[in-house]
Every structure is written in structure tokens, then in C-alpha cells.
Amino acid sequence: MEFEDSEGANSTSSDVRRNQTPETPTGRKQRKRKLKDPSITAEDYELWKNYDKWEAETKKIVEAVLKKLEDSNSNKPNEEDLLLTLKKKMQQLKEKCLQENIYVGVFGQTGAGKSTLLNAVFKEKSLLPTSSSGACTSAIIKVQSYEGRKFKAEIEFLSEQNWNDELKLLVELCGKEDSDDEVDDEDDMEVETAKNKLQTVYGSSGPEKSYEELVKMNIYQNIPKSGKKILREDNAEELSRKLDPYIRSQPCQTSKIYWPIVKSISVYIPYCQILPEGVVLIDFPGLGDSNKTRSEMWKTNLMNCSSVWIVSAICRAVNEKIVHEIFGTSIKSATNGGRCHDVAFICTKTDDIEEQEYARDYRLTNEEMNLTDDNDLLEYDGKQKQSCIRHRNKHVKETMKKQYEEKWTKLMTKGSTQLEFSKDDLCVYTVSAKQYWKLEQKEPSNIFAETEIPSLRKHIIDLYMKERKKVLNIYVSEVWGMLLLLISLNQNKQNEILKSRFNTINKAFQMSLEDFNEHLEDICRSLQDHLKHGVREAEKKSGQVIQQHIEPRGGRNYQGFHKTLKAICRNDGVFNSAKFGPIDINHDLSKPLHQKIDHFSDSTLQFNKGRRHSMEGRFNSIKLSLTNIIDEPLPTKSTAENAWVWKCRKDFMKTEINGLFYDLKKQITERKQHFYNAPSLSVQCSMKPAYEEATRKKGAGVLPFMKKILKEHVEEKHEEFFKDARDNAMEQFNDMKEKLKKEIHGRMTITLELGFSQWSGHNPLPDFQKEFDQITLIWNEVKDLSDSD
Numbered sequence: 001m002e003f004e005d006s007e008g009a010n011s012t013s014s015d016v017r018r019n020q021t022p023e024t025p026t027g028r029k030q031r032k033r034k035l036k037d038p039s040i041t042a043e044d045y046e047l048w049k050n051y052d053k054w055e056a057e058t059k060k061i062v063e064a065v066l067k068k069l070e071d072s073n074s075n076k077p078n079e080e081d082l083l084l085t086l087k088k089k090m091q092q093l094k095e096k097c098l099q100e101n102i103y104v105g106v107f108g109q110t111g112a113g114k115s116t117l118l119n120a121v122f123k124e125k126s127l128l129p130t131s132s133s134g135a136c137t138s139a140i141i142k143v144q145s146y147e148g149r150k151f152k153a154e155i156e157f158l159s160e161q162n163w164n165d166e167l168k169l170l171v172e173l174c175g176k177e178d179s180d181d182e183v184d185d186e187d188d189m190e191v192e193t194a195k196n197k198l199q200t201v202y203g204s205s206g207p208e209k210s211y212e213e214l215v216k217m218n219i220y221q222n223i224p225k226s227g228k229k230i231l232r233e234d235n236a237e238e239l240s241r242k243l244d245p246y247i248r249s250q251p252c253q254t255s256k257i258y259w260p261i262v263k264s265i266s267v268y269i270p271y272c273q274i275l276p277e278g279v280v281l282i283d284f285p286g287l288g289d290s291n292k293t294r295s296e297m298w299k300t301n302l303m304n305c306s307s308v309w310i311v312s313a314i315c316r317a318v319n320e321k322i323v324h325e326i327f328g329t330s331i332k333s334a335t336n337g338g339r340c341h342d343v344a345f346i347c348t349k350t351d352d353i354e355e356q357e358y359a360r361d362y363r364l365t366n367e368e369m370n371l372t373d374d375n376d377l378l379e380y381d382g383k384q385k386q387s388c389i390r391h392r393n394k395h396v397k398e399t400m401k402k403q404y405e406e407k408w409t410k411l412m413t414k415g416s417t418q419l420e421f422s423k424d425d426l427c428v429y430t431v432s433a434k435q436y437w438k439l440e441q442k443e444p445s446n447i448f449a450e451t452e453i454p455s456l457r458k459h460i461i462d463l464y465m466k467e468r469k470k471v472l473n474i475y476v477s478e479v480w481g482m483l484l485l486l487i488s489l490n491q492n493k494q495n496e497i498l499k500s501r502f503n504t505i506n507k508a509f510q511m512s513l514e515d516f517n518e519h520l521e522d523i524c525r526s527l528q529d530h531l532k533h534g535v536r537e538a539e540k541k542s543g544q545v546i547q548q549h550i551e552p553r554g555g556r557n558y559q560g561f562h563k564t565l566k567a568i569c570r571n572d573g574v575f576n577s578a579k580f581g582p583i584d585i586n587h588d589l590s591k592p593l594h595q596k597i598d599h600f601s602d603s604t605l606q607f608n609k610g611r612r613h614s615m616e617g618r619f620n621s622i623k624l625s626l627t628n629i630i631d632e633p634l635p636t637k638s639t640a641e642n643a644w645v646w647k648c649r650k651d652f653m654k655t656e657i658n659g660l661f662y663d664l665k666k667q668i669t670e671r672k673q674h675f676y677n678a679p680s681l682s683v684q685c686s687m688k689p690a691y692e693e694a695t696r697k698k699g700a701g702v703l704p705f706m707k708k709i710l711k712e713h714v715e716e717k718h719e720e721f722f723k724d725a726r727d728n729a730m731e732q733f734n735d736m737k738e739k740l741k742k743e744i745h746g747r748m749t750i751t752l753e754l755g756f757s758q759w760s761g762h763n764p765l766p767d768f769q770k771e772f773d774q775i776t777l778i779w780n781e782v783k784d785l786s787d788s789d
């Protein structure tokens with residue numbers, strides 16, 4: 001196998017933020033967006049343009065203010081310190097990233113139509129390779145628009161070490177040495193997948209070679225040193241053709257194929273008139289994968305998804321097991337520190353229908369199908385098909401909505417889970433990519449009635465607009481608050497209000513801090529209690545859990561099981577099996593701890609419900625008590641000028657407090673993941689010696705040996721390793737707690753310092769009136785939008 005030269009040595013990661021897209025040279029005027037998609041309403045489009053405009057103008061104001069501050073000097077120590085703090089604040093505002101990527105995860109069984117769907121959503125018929133022949137997407141593919149000129153793909157390869165680790169597993173799966181049973185490898189999906197990978201990378205004789213022989217073939221000699229390859233093409237078809245060997249697992253392809261050693265692929269669409277830059281759709285492979293890195297990527301990428309799309313062909317959607325499984329996983333991700341806020345069920349291939357059969361099954365009369373004897377035969381057939389499609393779309397939509405709403409309610413009433421999204425955030429869409437492309441050319445105005453591809457775009461746009469509005473509101477308010485402070489600084493000499501209010505507000509600030517710290521300590525103790533119970537339960541259940549994993553699945557005598565177990569051990573307890581789906585011994589052993597963390601988190605770390613004891617409730621009450629103190633009426637004797645200065649300071653402090661709590665929420669969401677993952681990572685670490693020992697076992701009768709090793713390890717060590725798991729989770733939580741304390745203390749201290757600062761006036765401060773007037777105009781517009789919600 002040979003590889004083409006790479007030009008990726010200096011390439012940026014696929015997760016690059018929009019502000020830093022490599023093909024957007026700094027200083028170059030950004031191309032104007034020309035959105036032509038009718039699924040975006042004129043109001044949305046207008047709003048979107050305004051968001052861009054307000055964001056750019058606010059950043060410009062920040063830069064101008066920073067420049068003025070940098071040009072100012074003072075040799076008086078108190079002025080110098082204040083100037084430094086002001087510059088630091090403005091610098092932070094300048095650097096603040098306002099458009100973090102929004103990820104939409106697209107899941108579904110192989111062949112469900114995910115790639116075809118993404119092509120239709122992006123209105124690029126031939127972008128992602130699709131297949132009718134059973135070949136499937138093997139790596140995670142991220143698709144997004146960007147401001148470059150060409151269609152681009154960044155292909156990231158697995159590291160050589162990572163591939164060699166997987167290679168050992170693949171060789172073992174194909175090997176004969178452990179085959180003391182009569183299993184026919186042809187029937188074993190695990191072995192089939194392994195053989196396919198080895199043949200793809202090392203040729204047809206690959207599966208017969210030893211690990212050492214395969215390593216000697218040194219396939220990495222031709223892989224770019226950067227581990228990345230970039231493709232750039234003028235059109236989507238050409239890019240797709242070149243991408244194909246990196247994406248698809250197609251057993252009898254003749255050209256060079258690279259997919260087994262590809263870690264992930266990012267595809268960039270230029271001049272995209274459909275979706276905004278920064279919205280990333282992720283096509284998750286539909287098949288199991290034995291590669292550890294790719295499995296981990298699967299998990300982390302899912303955690304980052306704001307929206308999850310579960311795709312299945314309409315004829316199977318209602319009963320498909322995988323749809324239920326992915327729904328369960330998305331909910332788990334949403335609660336376990338993930339960001340998922342809505343789930344959409346997408347039923348594809350709605351055009352694929354046997355209309356006569358369908359009409360018979362559902363006893364549809366001609367009247368119901370709007371058919372008359374006058375219709376000629378052709379029109380009759382077409383109308384019948386269309387009526388049946390519409391009938392099925394409606395029926396499946398209603399059934400699925402009901403089914404998943406019930407599932408959702410069950411989860412809620414069981415009290416085991418509190419979700420960040422509500423029942424209304426579960427949507428069902430019925431789509432036909434085939435129909436979409438047909439109508440797109442001939443009758444674009446009919447697209448809306450026949451397929452919900454445009455509604456899916458609207459779904460994304462809504463998500464995007466909601467996020468931008470939130471971020472922009474906080475940002476503009478913070479800049480406005482800073483300018484209020486700056487224009488009031490020159491006029492506060494001898495301001496008796498500042499002097500008199502400082503003590504009261506400082507006291508309130510300090511009390512809030514103490515309250516919050518106490519609350520954090522309380523919830524820390526509560527987590528400790530929860531985990532204590534979790535450890536006890538985990539200890540009790542550990543024997544049963546390991547037994548379930550080491551016995552052939554479902555009690556059936558599955559003869560090839562020793563290979564699956566070997567694969568699980570070689571992957572440290574985690575294996576995405578082609579036959580059984582995802583297996584995670586570590587998570588299952590530590591499940592009681594995870595459940596306790598869930599329970600704890602439901603009552604303390606949720607943000608969508610302002611219950612008094614939740615984090616949101618706490619934040620709201622601190623904000624309210626501080627705002628009330630800040631807003632307390634002034635003594636009547638204050639001069640108009642002093643009252644004006646005080647009003648500026650009050651608004652400054654309030655915007656700062658708002659911004660602080662917004663950032664804290666974001667930080668908690670990000671850090672939550674670490675302590676959520678801690679128990680299973682810790683158990684994995686404790687189980688590692690057993691996995692390694694089991695992996696080393698070879699030869700006849702290997703299965704009983706492996707089982708014995710795993711079972712005995714759990715029996716002997718379970719007390720120790722669940723306590724370690726508890727300690728690790730606590731350590732992660734304490735780390736989050738200390739960082740939160742530090743952040744809230746640091747930022748509130750600066751807010752107070754600035755809110756009551758005095759410019760002694762030895763040197764003049766620059767005039768910021770122009771910038772203040774500019775930001776006030778923007779703030780009024782942004783504020784109006786939020787107020788109208």
C-alpha cells in the first residue's frame with residue numbers, strides 16, 4: 001500500500017474554531033454570506049445578518065477601547081494598577097471566542113441513509129460517498145461549511161502505535177492458535193471484520209501473516225509525518241471520489257484502500273449557502289469497531305453533541321432496536337455530563353414503498369387516497385403512491401413521537417433521571433433524499449410537502465440562532481458594562497455614594513461567596529454519601545456483573561466467544577463488537593457509582609430547572625440577592641452627577657455578575673464530564689493487570705483460563721478498586737469545586753474593585769463617549785431581542 005504525499009504538515013485540527021479557519025487570512029474582508037435556502041425564513045436570515053454585524057461591531061469597539069487604554073500612561077501607582085486591570089479586562093473581551101462549534105451527531109445502522117441525508121441537507125448531491133452494496137462508512141466524518149475557496153478534506157490517521165495495538169488484536173482474531181473449538185470463522189462477525197481489515201491494508205494474504213511479519217511491512221513509511229493528509233478539490237464529486245478509499249469499508253475494491261488506519265475525517269464545504277459556518281454535522285459509523293482510539297472518539301464526540309439525530313429507514317423505524325439503543329445512549333450522554341439538548345428521529349427513504357401492499361394493509365379507500373375512476377392509470381399509480389407515502393409518514397411520525405414521549409415520561413417518573421431537555425425537544429422527521437433531489441430540479445416549491453429535509457435545516461438554524469443569541473447577549477452586555485465604568489471613571493472624584501455603598505456591597509459579596517463555598521462543601525459531602533452507597537452496591541453486584549461478561553452471551557453456547565473475550569481484554573475491557581455491539585466491562589462494574597453520580601447530579605448540578613437546591617437555583621439566588629443590594633435606593637441628598645456615576649457602576653456590576661454565572665455554567669458542563677468518567681476509568685486501571693494476563697494466555701482451552709483470571713481478580717480486588725473509583729471521582733469533583741471557588745472569588749473581587757474604583761485624575765483618562773454611544777445602540781437592539789422572548 002502506498003500513500004500520496006501530504007501537504008498537511010502545518011495543517012490545523014478539524015476542530016478549528018471558525019475565527020481561525022486556515023483559509024481565512026487575517027485582515028481579508030470576509031465574504032458576504034448569500035443564503036438562498038428557502039427553508040430559512042426572511043426573519044431568520046435578517047437576524048443572522050444582524051448577529052454577524054453586531055458581533056463584528058462590538059469586537060471593533062473593544063479593539064478601539066483597548067487601543068486607547070494601551071496608549072494611556074500614568075506614573076501614579078493607583079492609576080497605573082487600575083489601568084492595568086482595565087487593559088486586562090478589555091484584552092479578555094477581545095480574545096473571547098463568540099462562536100464555538102455546534103455539533104449535531106448523526107447516528108444509525110449501516111445503510112440507514114446517513115451519508116445520503118447529510119448530502120441532501122448540505123445540498124451537495126455527491127459530497128459523501130454513499131453505497132448500495134453493503135460497503136459502509138468506517139470513520140467518524142465531520143462535515144461543515146467554511147470560508148475557503150475549495151472543497152477540502154482533512155484526513156487524520158491513527159498513530160502507528162495505536163494501529164500496532166489494534167494489529168495484535170486483529171491477528172489474534174484471525175489466528176488459529178486459540179481455536180480449540182469447532183467454530184467456523186466464516187460465521188463469526190468479529191473474525192470476518194478483522195480479516196477484512198487485514199486484507200485491506202496488507203493484501204489478500206494479510207490474515208495468514210504473523211504480527212511480526214505485518215509490522216515488517218512497515219505500512220506507516222508512506223504515511224505523512226504529520227499524521228494528516230489534506231485533499232482540496234474544485235468540486236464535491238472529485239473530492240468524494242478521492243475520499244472514498246479513506247472512508248468506505250468495501251471488501252472487493254481494486255484501488256488502494258486506507259480506511260482501517262483512518263482516525264477521523266473533516267470535510268469542508270466552500271461558499272455554503274445552506275448552513276452557517278461552525279455548525280458541524282458528524283456522521284457516526286454504523287458498525288462496531290475494534291479500534292480503541294476510534295471507540296474513544298465516538299464517546300467524546302457524542303458528549304459534545306448539542307443535538308442527536310437518530311436515523312433509520314422508515315420501514316424499520318418504529319421497531320428498530322438500534323433506535324432505542326441510541327436514544328438510551330443520547331439520554332445517558334445528556335445526563336452524564338454531555339450537552340445534548342434535543343433528539344430528532346429521522347425516518348429516511350420515505351419514497352421506498354409498495355403502495356398496493358400498504359393500501360391493503362391499512363385498508364385505505366380510494367377516497368382516502370383521493371383517487372377517482374377518472375384518473376388515468378399513470379396518474380392513478382402516482383397518486384396512490386403519494387397518498388400512501390403521506391399516510392405512512394403521518395402514521396410513523398405519530399407512533400414514534402408517542403413511543404418516545406412515553407419512554408421519556410417513564411424515565412422521568414422513575415426519578416432516576418432528570419434531563420436537560422423536555423418532551424417537546426423530541427422531534428420526528430420523515431425524509432426522502434431521492435425525492436428531494438428529484439423535486440429540487442423539477443418542482444422546488446413542492447419540496448416542503450414531500451420531504452422534511454428543509455425542516456431539518458430549520459432545526460439546525462434554530463439551534464444555531466438560539467446559541468448565538470445567548471452568547472451575543474452576554475458579550476454585548478459585558479462590553480456595555482465596561483464602557484459604563486470607563487465613562488464614569490473621570491467623574492467620580494469625591495463621590496460619597498461610592499464611599500458609603502462599598503462596605504454594604506462588599507459585605508454582601510463576601511457573604512455570597514461564603515454561602516456559595518458552603519454550598520459547594522455541602523454538595524461535596526452529599527456526593528461522598530452517594531458514592532459510599534454506590535461502592536457498597538458495586539461490591540455486591542461485581543460477581544454477577546463479571547459473570548455476565550465472561551459467560552457466553554444470553555446463555556447460548558457461542559463457540560467463538562473466546563475471541564470476543566480476548567478482544568475485550570486486549571482493549572482493556574471496552575470493545576465495540578461487530579456481533580454484540582458496544583461492550584464496556586469497566587462501566588458495567590462501576591455502574592452503581594455512575595447511578596449515584598446521576599442521582600446526585602439531578603438534584604445539584606442541573607441547569608434547566610431553577611429548583612432551589614440545584615446549581616441553577618443557587619446561582620439565581622446569589623444573583624438576586626446581590627442585585628437587590630446593589631439596587632437599594634440612594635440617600636436623597638446625592639447630587640445628580642453622583643447618582644449618575646452610581647447608576648453606571650451598578651449596571652457595570654450587574655452585567656459582570658451575569659457574565660460570571662454564565663461562564664460558570666459553561667465550565668461546570670465541561671468539567672462535569674471528568675468526574676462522570678472517573679469511576680469507569682479508575683476501574684479500568686484496576687482491572688488492567690487481569691486484562692493483560694488474560695490477553696497473554698494462548699493455546700487450547702484458553703477460554704476457561706481467561707474467565708478464571710477475570711473472575712478471581714474481581715473477587716480478590718473489588719473492595720480496593722471500587723474505593724479507588726470513589727476516590728478518583730471525589731478527586732475530580734474536588735478539582736472542579738476548587739476551580740469554581742477560585743474563579744468566583746477572583747472575578748467577584750475584580751468586579752468589586754472596578755465597580756468602586758476611583759481615578760485620581762493626575763493624568764486624564766481617554767474619552768470613551770463615542771464607543772459608549774456605539775455600544776449602547778447595539779445593546780439596545782440585542783436586549784430588545786432577548787426581552788421579546
Ligand SMILES: Nc1nc2c(ncn2[C@@H]2O[C@H](COP(=O)(O)OP(=O)(O)OP(=O)(O)O)[C@@H](O)[C@H]2O)c(=O)[nH]1
Pocket residue numbers: 108109110111112113114115116117129130131132133135136137138284285286287348349350351352431432433434435
Ligand atoms: N430510495 C431511497 N434510497 C435511499 C435514500 N437515502 C439513502 N438511500 C440509499 O440507501 C443506501 C445506503 O445509503 P447511505 O447514505 O450510504 O447509508 P449510511 O447510513 O451512510 O450507511 P453507512 O455508510 O454504512 O453508515 C444507498 O444505496 C442510498 O442510495 C432515500 O431517501 N430513498
